[in-house]
Amino acid sequence: MLRASRTGASVREIAAQAHLAPGTVRNYLSAAMSKLGVGSRHAAAHRAWEEGWI
Incomplete structure (x- = not known):
């Protein structure tokens, strides 16, 4: 999810690429934001x- 976000793709575009629902993508990104302590x-x-993770 984060790699796709880096390209500037929308949640809907990321969801289509990953074959997931947009809500699932939002949840995954929200969890990543929380764990990394960032706001977007x-x-x-x-x-x-x-950090070299993606």
């Missing part, structure tokens, strides 16, 4: 990229 999915993706 883009910030979460950037942090994960900086």
